[in-house]
Amino acid sequence: MNIVFDFGGVLFDWRPHEFMARLLPAHAPDEASAHALVGAVFQGYGGAWSEFDRGTIAPGPLAQRIAERTGLHVDEAALVIASVPHELQPIPATVALLRRLDERGHALYFLSNMPAPYADHLDATHAFLGVFKAGVYSARVKLVKPEPAIYAHAQAAFGIDPANTLFIDDVAHNAAAARAAGWQAVHFESPAQCEAALHQRGLL
Secondary structure: OEEEEOOEOOOEEOOHHHHHHHHOOOOOOOHHHHHHHHHHHHHHHOHHHHHHHHOOOOHHHHHHHHHHHHOOOHHHHHHHHHHHHHHOEEOHHHHHHHHHHHHOOOEEEEEEOOOHHHHHHHHHHOHHHHHOOEEEEHHHHOOOOOOHHHHHHHHHHHOOOHHHEEEEEOOHHHHHHHHHOOOEEEEOOOHHHHHHHHHHOOOO
């Protein structure tokens, strides 16, 4: 089986509300304000942040746009952008699951919405990514999930049969888009839930 992993929220921990509360406590003194700030800055990973994922806006102009929209100082917006990659720490249970799938002989790939500087950081920092045969970062191909084109690009780049391909993503509409492309998909909720889904498919 070809198994394609998402990164943020699946292989790498991403808790933006806790992150924002630690990074900008004056703007996020409580849970409600932290959630509001996350929504304002990331816009559900649409808007300008989606352009960052797509590789069509650089960190500097992105910080300016975030500052103009949210009332943050541009330096604060730039700090958020620069700090995200260090926040993306591997989830040990998912990494262990990845290694078990590798040991079982499955062909492993990744497909991640990821800005170019974050992709560079992850590639340079985490040796375990070497288990993947290949991968697609959105910013490097100027496409983003859940657009059908990025699944078509990945399928061609990996040389995989969609019917023999399983995609794992923590965002439900990204998993749904993979199914629409003819792939199988698991909506990731936790390492244990994902492991159970893989067992049900006879992959572990």
